Amino acid sequence: MATVLELLLGNTLTRLVFFPALAALPLLFVRRDAVRFVKLYTLIVSFAELGFAVQYAAAHLVGGRFEAATDGAFPWISRYGISYHLVADGISQPLVLLSALLLPIVVVASWRGIERHWREYAISLLLLTTGVLGTFLAFDLFLFYVFFEISLVPMYLIIGIWGGERRIYAAVKFFLYTMVGSLLMLVALLWMAWSYASLAGEWSFAYADLLRLDLPLGVQIWLFAAFALAFAIKVPMVPLHTWLPDAHVEAPTGGSVILAGVLLKLGTYGFLRFALPLFPHAAEAAKPLLVGLAVTGIVYGALVAWVQEDMKKLVAYSSVAHLGFVMLGLLAVDLIAWQGALVQMVNHGLSTGALFLLVGMIYERRHTKKFADLGGLARAMPVFAFFLVFSALASVGLPALNGFVGEFLILVGSYRTLGWPVVVATFGVVLAAVYLLKMVGDTVWGPVRDEANRTVPDLDAREIAALVPLAVLMLWIGVAPRPFLEPSRPALEETLARYQARIEAPAPEVALVRAPEAPVGVAEVAP
């Protein structure tokens, strides 16, 4: 009991993860018409959460690099070697910070956009934050799975309750798609844990232990397939992406921002942290297929975005293309590409998040997102036009803005290892410019297609406040990327070294568990 209190009150990961969920509990007892109080309370909680995230990151940023930090591992279901073990390292820290940053922004952005059941909305949002933070930080695979699933339910509610017309269809589709992948991953995970238990003589779901499990290629392929399927649905990779446009279009603005900014990263994070390091040989074998899908996603997403007549759909398909870049970088297995992929995950959260916010703002005013009804907004809404152009250019990858840094590093890094497919992917950058500039042209410039566009009120202070931090970061990362790249480098280097050492040796004929202290690559057969 004392430990629990210490963990909750200190500057710990436990506090970071569970504070939002615990803060949601009192809301259950608040009167349902006290909307103003609920909003203020949620805002304070979300700022506190951001403060905790920054405080934690700052405490573990040593010499400009994130050191791996943990609260320790506590037995949870000791009979099966399952422990409560959270670790923040250079890979998870940026994503945690991004999630914590988007929370208050989403609260501010939802201030008026959410018209019904604000209390329930706040509860869902806070539970969702606990779910995603836990997923990014779990270093026990069972715990990871639990958080991965927990984050589903609140998002399902957010889409289904506060979404657009076809919200229920979109919410159920989102849920079932993710569930299919994750349940297969659960079976694969159980299989791994069981192989580990039968070889090592004791149960464990700990990441560090399961990393030592060296499986024959035939087995690795199946397990990798299950993990990759779960994560590829989440990313989403073509052809498993069909849930995404529905979910994005129907979700309320806040939901779209979190979905694009954070939830999709669970997939790419899953590849980087689990699918690739745990099954390196299978990943190598599947690389041609996955690279093909990533490149297809980049081009296909861009082409489909091009023909959209609806701002939100366009931004949704642009996510497919952008996440394709991230996947390409991850599959390149190269330090530069990985650095680019990691920073691109953050970039996508910032710029796509901002674009979704802007789409939401125009929708609140004009109740339409169609190009046919918009156009010429720049005259009535100069501030809106500025932010839209700014975010679109960041998303396109204009030098001096953040998108350029990520895409450039990914392309440079992956060309070294992947070769010509990267050339195809490069066209995606061009296409991004085409469709995003088309969107900008059709909305803020161009002829005024509807007289209402002449009298739309411009953004107010609250809305600007939600956008400014995102814009500042986009510019900052674009101009001075080093402080955003360097802190994560040690963690990426370590993961990469381990991966490369593993694939240098062929996959073993029979399953074995490598000894913990032995230098990587030296195999020792367990009984």
Next chain:
Amino acid sequence: MTRADLAAIAPEVLLAAAGCLVLLLEAFAPGLRRAFTALSVLAAAGAGWLAWELAPGPAFGGLLVADRLTAVGSLIVLSSAALALLASQGYLVRERILGGEYHALLLWGACGMLLMLRANELLTVFVSLELLSLCLYALAAFDRKVVIGSEAAIKYFLMGAFASAFVLYGIALVYGATGSTFLEPIADSLLAGAASPWLGTIGILLLVGGFGFKMSVAPFHAWAPDTYQGAPSPFVAFLSVAPKAASAFVLIRVLATVFPEALGTRWPAVVASLAVLSMVVGNLLALVQKDLKRMLAYSGVGHMGYLLIPLAGLDLGPAGVSTLTAAGAGSSWTPVLVYLAAYALMNAGAFAVVGMLYDRPGEQHLISDLSGWGYRFPLLGLALTVCMLSLGGIPPTAGFIGKYLVFLHAVEHGQTWLALVGVATSIVGVFYYLRVVYVLYMKEEVKAPAAGLVIDGWGKAAVVLAALGTLALGIFPAWLLDLL
């Protein structure tokens, strides 16, 4: 009968006596009716305590056994009884059928189940089966005004009588083949090859069928939807869990006698096919139901399929064939008991909510009637959501832990394919459980709640206990696992 024997049936004696007391009070002091629920819940709690404190070992010359597993099983049955009793008060008041018979029958039914899950001899199994069955038949028809209720009870009774006959005939054949009704001698005799294999096999198949009926395992499930629909909802919270738990115990014991490898590999295949059939049939039929109670009935068929997965790879730990103690980490008892505990909580919660929110029993309990009620009844809506998520196997709930253990057991015993079938049907399950959640929160209200609904403190207590228990077991499963 020695003193020790008497002590060994203390929980059952307490339950039977409490039932008689309630009945006497009903006759001589009907003014105390409103206290019956409290009295019976107390009796169930007392019996639970006694069952927990029971000295391990055989009693009545080996007719009954007691160990940690039966203690946990008794607690599952009794908590399901207690939750059903709590949820019943408001229902009985609303339907104007509050009377001591209800509580007495429920307590006696629980008494039969406690005996059955501890029985180590087939005739004792049969006698306790009859005790619990007769109580359940009567309870199913308890609301005499409801025509469909009587129909439900008649269906249950006729089919149940068949099943009992199956069980009895099976016992007779097994006795004919092996010369004993005690489980260990039957196993020895089968192993030694002394028994007539055909008689024994048919006998055991009949037993499996009979208990499959009580557990509503496909293809013996046809009674469940009709009976659930017509019977009083809070009672269904009991009917849908406790007899299944007790039957699962008997089934494990019976199967343990025939599972050793000497008898070939056909038994695992039989159980596995029942499991697959139940998972597929239950989940697919639940998918198309519009009536919440029928949906829960079919989903229950699916859940029994999951429960059978561990039985298909039956592994009773290092201690051997049919000893019932010593559950190792790989033991099949662990997933079965955890799954039952989870099922008891989440199903009781769901039926308790159904009992409170639907008036006019016997008519349809349309899921769509709940549209938008999640905001009108925040507590009940939230509890029902937790129960549905748990039934769907989504963490951090008890239902997820149950599924995790069941699938892990399958993987551990080389039956990964069963886990994959389970995963596929779970996804179907998630679809229809989610429908309840979206109806509650995402649809506009289509129907105002009837004026006569009684949502009392007892019922709320049952629902809150069930939902919190579901969450607690999902977040701290070690607490239960360490008991096993």
